[in-house]
Amino acid sequence: xxxxxxxxxxxxxxxxxxxxxxxxxxxxxxxxxxxxxxxxxxxxxxxxxxxxxxxxxxxxxxxxxxxxxxxxxxxxxxxxxxxxxxxxxxxxxxxxxxxxxxxxxxxxxxxxxxxxxxxxxxxxxxxxxxxxxxxxxxxxxxxxxxxxxxxxxxxxxxxxxxxxxxxxxxxxxxxxxxxxxxxxxxxxxxxxxxxxxxxxxxxxxxxxxxxxxxxxxxxxxxxxxxxxxxxxxxxxxxxxxxxxxxxxxxxxxxxxxxxxxxxxxxxxxxxxxxxxxxxxxxxxxxxxxxxxxxxxxxxxxxxxxxxxxxxxxxxxxxxxxxxxxxxxxxxxxxxxxxxxxxxxxxxxxxxxxxxxxxxxxxxxxxxxxxxxxxxxxxxxxxxxxxxxxxxxxxxxxxxxxxxx
Amino acid sequence: xxxxxxxxxxxxxxxxxxxxxxxxxxxxxxxxxxxxxxxxxxxxxxxxxxxxxxxxxxxxxxxxxxxxxxxxxxxxxxxxxxxxxxxxxxxxxxxxxxxxxxxxxxxxxxxxxxxxxxxxxxxxxxxxxxxxxxxxxxxxxxxxxxxxxxxxxxxxxxxxxxxxxx
Numbered sequence: 001x002x003x004x005x006x007x008x009x010x011x012x013x014x015x016x017x018x019x020x021x022x023x024x025x026x027x028x029x030x031x032x033x034x035x036x037x038x039x040x041x042x043x044x045x046x047x048x049x050x051x052x053x054x055x056x057x058x059x060x061x062x063x064x065x066x067x068x069x070x071x072x073x074x075x076x077x078x079x080x081x082x083x084x085x086x087x088x089x090x091x092x093x094x095x096x097x098x099x100x101x102x103x104x105x106x107x108x109x110x111x112x113x114x115x116x117x118x119x120x121x122x123x124x125x126x127x128x129x130x131x132x133x134x135x136x137x138x139x140x141x142x143x144x145x146x147x148x149x150x151x152x153x154x155x156x157x158x159x160x161x162x163x164x165x166x167x168x169x170x171x172x173x174x175x176x177x178x179x180x181x182x183x184x185x186x187x188x189x190x191x192x193x194x195x196x197x198x199x200x201x202x203x204x205x206x207x208x209x210x211x212x213x214x215x216x217x218x219x220x221x222x223x224x225x226x227x228x229x230x231x232x233x234x235x236x237x238x239x240x241x242x243x244x245x246x247x248x249x250x251x252x253x254x255x256x257x258x259x260x261x262x263x264x265x266x267x268x269x270x271x272x273x274x275x276x277x278x279x280x281x282x283x284x285x286x287x288x289x290x291x292x293x294x295x296x297x298x299x300x301x302x303x304x305x306x307x308x309x310x311x312x313x314x315x316x317x318x319x320x321x322x323x324x325x326x327x328x329x330x331x332x333x334x335x336x337x338x339x340x341x342x343x344x345x346x347x348x349x350x351x352x353x354x355x356x357x358x359x360x361x362x363x364x365x366x367x368x369x370x371x372x373x374x375x376x377x378x379x380x381x382x383x384x385x386x387x388x389x390x391x392x393x394x395x396x397x398x399x400x401x402x403x404x
Numbered sequence: 405x406x407x408x409x410x411x412x413x414x415x416x417x418x419x420x421x422x423x424x425x426x427x428x429x430x431x432x433x434x435x436x437x438x439x440x441x442x443x444x445x446x447x448x449x450x451x452x453x454x455x456x457x458x459x460x461x462x463x464x465x466x467x468x469x470x471x472x473x474x475x476x477x478x479x480x481x482x483x484x485x486x487x488x489x490x491x492x493x494x495x496x497x498x499x500x501x502x503x504x505x506x507x508x509x510x511x512x513x514x515x516x517x518x519x520x521x522x523x524x525x526x527x528x529x530x531x532x533x534x535x536x537x538x539x540x541x542x543x544x545x546x547x548x549x550x551x552x553x554x555x556x557x558x559x560x561x562x563x564x565x566x567x568x569x570x
Contacts, residue, residue, distance in 0.1 A: 058533040063542055225453055225454055228508065246479075
């Protein structure tokens with residue numbers, strides 16, 4: 001890709017006998033998880049300019065969504081932030097449901113919320129594990145990935161898949177929670193608590209870790225807001241903005257949880273905010289399981305939900321209903337909706353536009369980590385080259401979501 | 405509620421307003437767009453300090469053909485607003501809002517990449533997700549989803565070092 005116009009400007013190095021070095025880091029670099037390229041101008045080890053190139057994982061998500069029916073978009077949403085696919089599913093389903101003007105069942109809202117929080121813990125574990133392994137704490141990486149397996153086991157028990165879940169539908173879900181779900185959650189939380197406490201001991205007061213993270217990648221409050229950062233990146237700068245609190249969806253307004261905040265907006269705060277959020281997510285899951293209402297998990301409106309298989313195989317009405325929904329799709333009235341949910345990395349927004357046919361006219365995703373990557377230049381200039389790794393790790397760029 | 409206040413403040417600058425599904429939308433013209441956005445960001449009562457999203461919609465058959473869609477959010481007052489600017493295919497530009505929100509930098513580059521909309525005043529408008537030799541703008545409705553483009557030839561970095569675009 002072309003370099004920015006400012007790249008031609010001559011920069012005088014601090015030592016006049018020296019010269020500015022241009023270095024291309026990536027697109028496939030062992031220390032950065034994700035396919036991304038940094039074009040750097042270095043004065044010794046200090047970064048004087050940094051141009052971030054994204055787009056290596058661009059698969060045309062928004063274009064492909066326009067080709068199928070509304071329901072056929074769900075598999076694509078799995079592949080946005082593949083560390084927390086449940087949240088993407090829920091966000092897209094909520095957007096289409098608002099466009100349709102339908103309300104899902106009470107149990108559906110609780111189940112969606114529980115699975116979103118399970119996915120959030122898994123997402124944070126991936127981010128923190130990878131980030132700590134990059135600064136040398138490989139033990140923490142192994143511990144957290146082991147703990148993530150317990151969560152993936154829960155997700156698999158509900159959706160049948162570990163990663164590409166495709167589990168929400170417009171108006172409900174494919175599966176309800178299994179009967180022993182509450183016990184499974186309890187059992188895995190005991191082990192997750194143990195792992196989190198171990199990791200806390202290994203890192204929170206670890207000299208090497210703090211030196212690499214503290215005071216690095218600072219983005220003050222005003223810049224964080226201007227650059228559109230959300231989620232842990234914004235909260236680390238001390239701004240209390242969480243979509244779950246500011247614009248509640250599902251039943252988050254009935255839950256009692258806190259929004260952890262940082263002070264300085266450096267990498268250590270970002271780490272801490274994520275760490276404390278995992279405990280809050282656990283609190284939400286426990287409360288939701290305690291007050292989980294009974295009843296169906298999907299609505300029965302034949303214009304939206306597929307009929308049960310017995311009807312499809314045994315009656316002409318059921319078969320026609322199934323055929324129409326599969327071939328033509330759900331008829332969504334013309335209009336537009338912006339629905340935001342709190343994803344693992346921040347505000348994940350779906351802006352959907354319908355022209356009244358069975359297919360989406362336009363699906364736009366507001367990717368939270370794309371904004372973080374846009375602000376990376378601001379966080380890095382003036383810092384050392386080694387700080388790229390920790391800062392990039394804390395932004396938690398997920399290629400599928402950033403590049404779509 | 406918000407729309408009433410906006411109409412009072414901006415009067416004829418607001419070409420259309422809609423309140424549907426709990427979301428408020430206004431359409432404005434592009435000529436004074438920058439000043440309106442600046443006022444929306446700074447004035448008491450609006451305080452839209454956060455640009456959530458910036459994208460476009462291609463209405464192939466409609467005139468004007470494109471809508472540039474801005475989603476604003478106020479972190480202090482907690483309200484959201486959608487602003488639309490309609491632009492015609494032959495005259496495809498809107499003023500850049502990078503001066504108001506840093507987030508617009510990458511969002512406008514993406515919108516330019518995907519729709520070919522020119523954001524006048526953007527400091528560094530170039531492709532972001534697609535590569536330089538890519539022809540066309542993939543999210544336009546007249547760009548076929550299964551269209552293929554030739555493979556980019558390999559460039560020897562020693563013979564042809566990567567250099568900034570003009």
